[in-house]
Amino acid sequence: MTFQLKILGNNSAIPAHDRNQTSQLLQLDSQYILIDCGEGTQLQLARQNIRLGRIRTILISHLHGDHYFGLIGLISTMHLFHRKHKLTVFAPPDLEKILELQLKASETELSFPLKFVSLNHDGLKEIHKEEQFAVHAFPLEHGIQCYGFLIKENPKQWRINKEKLPKDILIREIVKLKSGNSVLHEDGTEKYPLKEYALPPRPSRSYAYCSDTRYNEEIIPYVKQVDLLYHEATFTDEMEDRAALTHHSTATQAATIAKKAGVRKLLLGHYSTRYKDPSPLQVEARKLFKETYLTHEGETICLKE
């Protein structure tokens, strides 16, 4: 399964230095999950030649404008393109009222079903499940209600060891092995022992998105050992007080979370407009966590199996 992330915007608060406001597109197999949707996101999607019909799910972390002002425009464009597929939006509750009012004001009856799911919970919660993956949401600490997201492949099947595959094996016996069980004779003895005829499942890949948040160790268990962690890093370390005041994080704080959670790779973003060149953020974070990378708009990060 394809599991890759495309960066559509990585600036904080306002668009600046040719950087757009926060938005990311996660591709899972042939469908997309859009994560946050700052103003102009539909233009970024068009520039990347993304087929809007493939976006089935939109996750909005919180209702600061730089994370959602582009949503109604994107929904309107989907409507003008005569979309038919259902679109599911997960977001804090107030967004539903805002969208309703905007659609009512333009007397628009959407060409597709728009399902709105309010986020309003503590702790880690599975909010959406597909055949191949599940989406979880967990609270962040950002002054207003704000959620991080964990997207994780579902546990995978055992893989048949083709070198050992007997010619007369039955399909139901293959199914048994794939589900992680040995094939037994009628008397209960092992006919095809699991570990001999099959290889363990490949690990389930995972991506965690920590949108705007103050440094908060409570999220560590939720993002533990993910393959890829995006954690906002609005400021350099010398701005630590300002970070705390504005409910944001420094690069070192993002790296601390990555290190304590034992993640494989850390992505930084949501750069303050004061950094025309955000590389100092990477330099600071790498002192603590080597596998730290800046996000760049238009870039795609693949999570390999």
Next chain:
Amino acid sequence: MTFQLKILGNNSAIPAHDRNQTSQLLQLDSQYILIDCGEGTQLQLARQNIRLGRIRTILISHLHGDHYFGLIGLISTMHLFHRKHKLTVFAPPDLEKILELQLKASETELSFPLKFVSLNHDGLKEIHKEEQFAVHAFPLEHGIQCYGFLIKENPKQWRINKEKLPKDILIREIVKLKSGNSVLHEDGTEKYPLKEYALPPRPSRSYAYCSDTRYNEEIIPYVKQVDLLYHEATFTDEMEDRAALTHHSTATQAATIAKKAGVRKLLLGHYSTRYKDPSPLQVEARKLFKETYLTHEGETICLKE
């Protein structure tokens, strides 16, 4: 007084062909009036190096997204820039509720006073008056509540004829002439006859903006003899049925209004995305009204005295 119009966006419905959604900036002396505000307008303003603080008034014609989805982002950016000046927004009533909800959801208390004035009237109405100009609004026919705008310089003073200026003329006598009256002796006879000592006022310049509208001759008296008329021209003539169905106009219909109203110059815009090159719209309109011009983003049209 400077009286000039800058085109910020001229595409209809969605951004396409490097054309943004509708927005125009009218400069009157040192202040700006923003007319409509499609998504991404704040980016267009930044590209044109427009100082946001100089925008004192925003006119929103109607609540289809391509005419206002950029407004909340612009307001948020003004707030983040610590704006202090009052901003007045004129728009159909529902917009006030939408903005209120959006500001409440982000727990934003704006750094400046935002005054909202609901448009809800028939006929031509003066909605705003400044020392040098006045703004009028009049209904258009577009399925939902929609307004056109007429911005007109206030009547100007008579100009002192410097060649005739007597050396011993008093200031109060100059004021008298400028206000359009002869200066009289105490016995009522003329000391400085107006037409001899002063020149007639320069004509008051005017701009009319007819945002989305079906062909509607009722607007002709409102835009009569303006110096510059913007009239939407979404479609070419062969799409006349589609224009009527979607409450839009063809290029020839825009030209018909311009001709019947005896305006000086016509600008076309709100091009359908089907026209990568909108020149056929100009060709059609010019058959009827020669002084027709396409709008181009970033272009400035000056109204000379």
